[in-house]
Amino acid sequence: MTPHIANGELRALEITVRLNGRLILDALNLPPLGAGQMVALLGPNGSGKSTLLKSLAGLVPASFGALSLGASDLAPLRASARAGHIRYLPQSLPGDIHLTVTESLLVALRAGRALNTQHAFPIVKTALAELGISDLANRYLDELSGGQKQLVGLAQALSHEPQVLLLDEPLASLDLNHQHHVMQLLGRLTQERRLLTLIVLHDLNSVLQYCGQALLMRDGALLASGAPAKVITAESLAAMFGVRARIETCSLGRPYVLVDGLLPI
Numbered sequence: 375m376t377p378h379i380a381n382g383e384l385r386a387l388e389i390t391v392r393l394n395g396r397l398i399l400d401a402l403n404l405p406p407l408g409a410g411q412m413v414a415l416l417g418p419n420g421s422g423k424s425t426l427l428k429s430l431a432g433l434v435p436a437s438f439g440a441l442s443l444g445a446s447d448l449a450p451l452r453a454s455a456r457a458g459h460i461r462y463l464p465q466s467l468p469g470d471i472h473l474t475v476t477e478s479l480l481v482a483l484r485a486g487r488a489l490n491t492q493h494a495f496p497i498v499k500t501a502l503a504e505l506g507i508s509d510l511a512n513r514y515l516d517e518l519s520g521g522q523k524q525l526v527g528l529a530q531a532l533s534h535e536p537q538v539l540l541l542d543e544p545l546a547s548l549d550l551n552h553q554h555h556v557m558q559l560l561g562r563l564t565q566e567r568r569l570l571t572l573i574v575l576h577d578l579n580s581v582l583q584y585c586g587q588a589l590l591m592r593d594g595a596l597l598a599s600g601a602p603a604k605v606i607t608a609e610s611l612a613a614m615f616g617v618r619a620r621i622e623t624c625s626l627g628r629p630y631v632l633v634d635g636l637l638p639i
């Protein structure tokens with residue numbers, strides 16, 4: 375039986391992941407991450423962001439000095455046991471599932487939360503409505519566009535009502551309106567449900583606008599962590615991405631990033 379896990383802080387220390395003989399994460403320490411926070415995970419391609427999320431979800435072999443949520447030790451739990459509390463949404467969902475959107479969410483909910491259809495159906499309806507995709511309820515997954523699939527994936531992740539939500543580039547296929555809709559929704563649900571939302575983003579301006587904390591990665595290591603406006607600097611962007619960037623302040627007083635060019639390699 376899955377032990378009860380109290381709502382609370384996620385602590386993950388000395389995370390080490392080796393894949394096919396390559397050391398991907400080498401004793402990486404995360405700062406304590408509290409419930410109710412939206413935390414951005416930033417870094418160049420190949421820096422280890424997905425691997426970090428998968429290690430927390432138990433989806434790649436990893437060793438931990440410590441991995442706990444509130445008072446509960448997660449390290450001994452397998453992925454299926456962790457999934458009740460930590461939900462990982464991958465960069466892309468499998469494209470060949472011939473189920474309707476509603477059926478796919480119901481199947482996942484019945485398996486994950488052992489709910490019967492009568493109880494699961496209203497949860498599915500609410501999740502689709504929150505993401506503004508009720509009109510997709512009876513469409514087949516394998517007929518949807520990339521952005522529509524991404525919204526369905528988010529609906530599925532949210533319908534499980536996890537304590538920790540791990541989202542791997544959830545905005546990548548979304549248009550401008552949907553990007554902001556999703557970030558606003560995640561911000562609200564993170565607060566209301568006391569979620570911890572850890573989200574991989576490449577759009578730094580979304581990070582500055584919506585996230586309370588940012589973790590900066592390079593080469594499988596944590597470069598910096600803290601409030602986005604503090605850690606997203608010309609220096610950190612040069613170190614992470616090899617770009618010449620400026621942080622300006624808009625007329626509303628919000629910081630935003632402008633990239634002027636590339637630095638010589």
Ligand SMILES: Nc1ncnc2c1ncn2[C@@H]1O[C@H](COP(=O)(O)OP(=O)(O)OP(=O)(O)O)[C@@H](O)[C@H]1O
Pocket residue numbers: 393394396398417418419420421422423424425426
């Ligand atoms: N199964 C594997 N075997 C060996 N190396 C792997 C494996 N999976 C990932 N890697 C390597 O681990 C490193 C980190 O990959 P990861 O996917 O975590 O990066 P990322 O920061 O999420 O990148 P992106 O922004 O491109 O999605 C990369 O160098 C990648 O090539």
